Amino acid sequence: MSLSASIKSIQDIGTPVELIHSFGSRAQYLSALRDLKNQFYREIA
Numbered sequence: 001m002s003l004s005a006s007i008k009s010i011q012d013i014g015t016p017v018e019l020i021h022s023f024g025s026r027a028q029y030l031s032a033l034r035d036l037k038n039q040f041y042r043e044i045a
Contacts, residue, residue: 013019023029 010019013022020026020029023032
């Protein structure tokens with residue numbers, strides 16, 4: 001199984017509003033994105 005086959009598409013999760021609400025709030029969504037970005041760059045640095 002390829003990696004792309006195991007990752008859900010954003011469209012499968014729902015609308016952008018539904019995605020943000022799944023994190024609890026816009027602030028929590030943005031925080032999660034920052035954390036993901038920081039983790040990604042920490043791994044490749």
